[in-house]
Amino acid sequence: MKPVSHAHAFARSDRSPLGVWWWTVDRWMLGVVALLIGIGVLMSFAASPAAAARMNIGDPFHFAVRQCVFAGAAAFVLLTISMLDVKGVRRAAFFIWLFAIAVMIALPFIGHSAKGATRWLQFGSFTFQPSEYMKPALIILVAWMFAEGQKGQGVPGVSIAFGLYAISVGLLLIQPDVGQTVLITVAFGAAFWMAGVPMSWVMLLGATAIAGLSSTYFLFPHVASRVDRFLSPDKADTHQVDRAAEAISAGGFFGRGPGEGVMKRHVPDLHTDFIYSVGAEEYGLIFSLLLVALFGFVVVRGLYRAMKLSDPFEQVAAAGLFVLVGQQAIINVAVNLNLIPTKGMTLPFISYGGSSMLAMGLTMGLALALTRRRPGAYTPTEGLAKAGAYA
Amino acid sequence: MSLGQQTFSRLGLPRWLIERMWGLEHAFERARASGRAEDDTRLRIFFVLALFCLGFLTLAIGATRAALFSDARGGVGGAPLGASRADLVDRNGRLLAADLLHYGLYVDPREIWDTAETRRALLTTLPDLDPARLERALRGNRRIFVLGALTPADRNRVHALGLPGVTFEPEQRRVYPLGPTAAHVIGFADAGGEGVAGVEAAFNDEVRGLARNGGVLPLSIDLRVQGALEDELWKAVAEFKPVGAVGLVTDIHTGEILGMASWPVYDPNKPGKAGVYAQTNRAAATVFEMGSTFKGFTVAIGLDAGIATPETTFDAREPYKLGYRTINDYHAARKVLTLVEVFQHSSNIGTAKLGVGIGPERMGKYFNGLGLTSPAKVELIESARPLTPKVWNEDAVASTSFGHGINVSPLALARAYGAVLNGGKLIPLTVRKLEPGAKVDGPRVMSERTSLQMLSIMRANVAGEAGSGRSANIPGLAVGGKTGTGEKYDPAIRGYNHQRQVSSFAAVFPTHGPIDTKRYFVLVLLDEPRGTAASAGYATGGWVAAPAAGRVIERIAPFLGVNRRPELAQAIPVDMGDVEAMGEGR
Numbered sequence: 001m002k003p004v005s006h007a008h009a010f011a012r013s014d015r016s017p018l019g020v021w022w023w024t025v026d027r028w029m030l031g032v033v034a035l036l037i038g039i040g041v042l043m044s045f046a047a048s049p050a051a052a053a054r055m056n057i058g059d060p061f062h063f064a065v066r067q068c069v070f071a072g073a074a075a076f077v078l079l080t081i082s083m084l085d086v087k088g089v090r091r092a093a094f095f096i097w098l099f100a101i102a103v104m105i106a107l108p109f110i111g112h113s114a115k116g117a118t119r120w121l122q123f124g125s126f127t128f129q130p131s132e133y134m135k136p137a138l139i140i141l142v143a144w145m146f147a148e149g150q151k152g153q154g155v156p157g158v159s160i161a162f163g164l165y166a167i168s169v170g171l172l173l174i175q176p177d178v179g180q181t182v183l184i185t186v187a188f189g190a191a192f193w194m195a196g197v198p199m200s201w202v203m204l205l206g207a208t209a210i211a212g213l214s215s216t217y218f219l220f221p222h223v224a225s226r227v228d229r230f231l232s233p234d235k236a237d238t239h240q241v242d243r244a245a246e247a248i249s250a251g252g253f254f255g256r257g258p259g260e261g262v263m264k265r266h267v268p269d270l271h272t273d274f275i276y277s278v279g280a281e282e283y284g285l286i287f288s289l290l291l292v293a294l295f296g297f298v299v300v301r302g303l304y305r306a307m308k309l310s311d312p313f314e315q316v317a318a319a320g321l322f323v324l325v326g327q328q329a330i331i332n333v334a335v336n337l338n339l340i341p342t343k344g345m346t347l348p349f350i351s352y353g354g355s356s357m358l359a360m361g362l363t364m365g366l367a368l369a370l371t372r373r374r375p376g377a378y379t380p381t382e383g384l385a386k387a388g389a390y391a
Numbered sequence: 392m393s394l395g396q397q398t399f400s401r402l403g404l405p406r407w408l409i410e411r412m413w414g415l416e417h418a419f420e421r422a423r424a425s426g427r428a429e430d431d432t433r434l435r436i437f438f439v440l441a442l443f444c445l446g447f448l449t450l451a452i453g454a455t456r457a458a459l460f461s462d463a464r465g466g467v468g469g470a471p472l473g474a475s476r477a478d479l480v481d482r483n484g485r486l487l488a489a490d491l492l493h494y495g496l497y498v499d500p501r502e503i504w505d506t507a508e509t510r511r512a513l514l515t516t517l518p519d520l521d522p523a524r525l526e527r528a529l530r531g532n533r534r535i536f537v538l539g540a541l542t543p544a545d546r547n548r549v550h551a552l553g554l555p556g557v558t559f560e561p562e563q564r565r566v567y568p569l570g571p572t573a574a575h576v577i578g579f580a581d582a583g584g585e586g587v588a589g590v591e592a593a594f595n596d597e598v599r600g601l602a603r604n605g606g607v608l609p610l611s612i613d614l615r616v617q618g619a620l621e622d623e624l625w626k627a628v629a630e631f632k633p634v635g636a637v638g639l640v641t642d643i644h645t646g647e648i649l650g651m652a653s654w655p656v657y658d659p660n661k662p663g664k665a666g667v668y669a670q671t672n673r674a675a676a677t678v679f680e681m682g683s684t685f686k687g688f689t690v691a692i693g694l695d696a697g698i699a700t701p702e703t704t705f706d707a708r709e710p711y712k713l714g715y716r717t718i719n720d721y722h723a724a725r726k727v728l729t730l731v732e733v734f735q736h737s738s739n740i741g742t743a744k745l746g747v748g749i750g751p752e753r754m755g756k757y758f759n760g761l762g763l764t765s766p767a768k769v770e771l772i773e774s775a776r777p778l779t780p781k782v783w784n785e786d787a788v789a790s791t792s793f794g795h796g797i798n799v800s801p802l803a804l805a806r807a808y809g810a811v812l813n814g815g816k817l818i819p820l821t822v823r824k825l826e827p828g829a830k831v832d833g834p835r836v837m838s839e840r841t842s843l844q845m846l847s848i849m850r851a852n853v854a855g856e857a858g859s860g861r862s863a864n865i866p867g868l869a870v871g872g873k874t875g876t877g878e879k880y881d882p883a884i885r886g887y888n889h890q891r892q893v894s895s896f897a898a899v900f901p902t903h904g905p906i907d908t909k910r911y912f913v914l915v916l917l918d919e920p921r922g923t924a925a926s927a928g929y930a931t932g933g934w935v936a937a938p939a940a941g942r943v944i945e946r947i948a949p950f951l952g953v954n955r956r957p958e959l960a961q962a963i964p965v966d967m968g969d970v971e972a973m974g975e976g977r
Contacts, residue, residue, distance in 0.1 A: 053504075054504060149419055151420075158415055159416065194432055194436050194439060198418065245457060248457040248458050252459060253459060280454070285454060289454060292451050292454060293451075295447065304440060307433050319436045330443075330447070333450050333453075333454070334449075334450065334453070337457050339449070
């Protein structure tokens, strides 16, 4: 899967691009992400036969084989992108964002409708969801703009960032895709906040966010029904969540055993949104905790490294990307555990889905590129700086 | 003006907006440059990091709780279900009723892949499934119950179909392994686990309570007795084709009902398939004008009250004119009869005269004492209220003395006979097994001496050549008894219909031995039997009920530990009044 199989392929003194990459990239992070992708492939073999049978697809391993292809492609994207330098990251983000937005504008005319929304482009048997790729690109761009704005060189960074955000979210709401809107809003807010919003603004923005969230409740009926369902489980139809709770409970500590899960035969979308429950049923609490720990490791280590970076753009961009990954993981698992209302959201690297997988490869690739060790990228002193970047 | 500002003004935006925007931009810039610790990016990233730590910790706790401490076990897994009702067993521990794990069938249209296939496969596999109900479920949008009480075999057959969206929930169903056997005693419970009839209803709370402790409820019924009783009763039914029939076996000292049968029968496993007529326990819930079996009470009362001795004579040569009515004998002897003969010939004239001699007030008191004027005291909720004379006058007394003008349930008759024969104590009947050797006490309504006299008189009625119950005479078992043939009131002719009779035989065995000898009362009653060639066209108690009662006694005596004693072929000499003279010698 990876171009390198063991560390000895590169000597410390190797100055080739690959050698430099290997010695500068966060190898722990790389390893854990590889492990997550591996788990995703493993889970797809558990869930695929049931999902294929449900959809009348003859080949029981239809989804598993495709997941393997996606995993390979995602690994390739991840590695390629992680080799970029900072300038390359910005450039890639800009073009990816432009491309994604262009496709999203075209979606209402050429898009593929499914489940009451037009979010996908269809190429043969593959679908392409531009908003997935737009997310990391947007975060990079707004982080860049915040940093530029702070330099005081006449770039209206905040305005441009909000403009980019408004365009992105506007196009998402047309589809409509409230889930991605929430994800982007949270990541955008986090990036803005980390970039150094004065505390007085935070209150104002917080109030706006609350107003926005409550208006989605009233404007989008399916959001309202999901929230209602969560708040009053007796009345509402909680089929997926109930089955998930039963599956997790049946899994217990050690699980029913590989392939022994029964929930996967009962629940639609199990190979995407409810893959966590499938895993928890078959492999038990040990697996659940391992998964939570792996995501926790990725996010916490990523944020820690972002914190240690010295350039404000790199800090905010890297941290924003890890927020993107982390919140998606937390929301997905929390839905599976019935801690929050049902929200159709994939589990990064684990859920089946080409767009989701490739976009995660892109996101992690960008994050790894930003957190690579470069001369001057990390401040020599450990711990928190006493004051701002210019102190 | 900076480059950016110029660009924006070239876009033609209003000046105030541009000013405002730049105000914000500079504020953001200044905040960054001010160097306050709370504005530092590192500190803020650290704060986000801490939030995520908290989030992942919450997930870990949530995952642990959901996996190990959740009670979410539904259709797929399912915890074992405890019985909601305790097992019912007979007095020897044989199973009469039990809760068994069954399955309810649920259909979830959201999980179904092929509706047509599911419909066809389910309807072929489960013939009991209502197509309309299945259709409603298939067209719905949630998981819905469609059929209950499926056995594990049914469930396996459905599982073998491999239909998605078709699932089961375990449920407890009441099962009566013996089917119609003792159906009316046991009764039945509804699908919700609540008793509806018989013991199931009478002991509903207790049966549910016992289930929680894993106990069983032993009934007084002896399945061997019940089996023989039912078999002989069904045989009599087959022969004489009545519209209803009752069989009873009770222990006269404890009040335990050892056997209770009612025809027509039903299967308590499928109570809905039988009508109310079949479900009715005729031994408890139906009242009959019993006819001559009541003469036993009149004679006993006469003896107990000192109105008559066994040798007292009654002139039965002429019909007895009482007010506007004339009382006749069915087997008119046209002679003067002693009290014993009155009993044996079943003389209406003699008992009516005795009844009038006893007097309305005393007769009423005795009838109250014998429990004939209130529902038979037994746990069964079916126990029916009798129809009694509105006023106790001479006319009423004359009628009731030979069992007319009063309707009681067979259980009430059995209870009263128990008091007459057990030494004079009125005790409640029970369907619950009593501890072996339990002493049951009740108010004294007659003397022990009367009991012994009545045992002799009833024995004579079976053993004697002239006795009406001689066809129940089983060699060596010292059977005593009294026939009864009541005529039914027919609203169509506004009077008693001679063709529609209630024919019965009330028996006791063994009649010999001291007062505390284990004794059993047996009643066989046929409602509107039809005479056959074998019964010479007669449908009276002596012809249709007494032989059946005899056969019952012959079959159950071994189970009850009553040994045959060939030397007891003859009648017991009736004690003529000297209390001290009776006892050991007999």
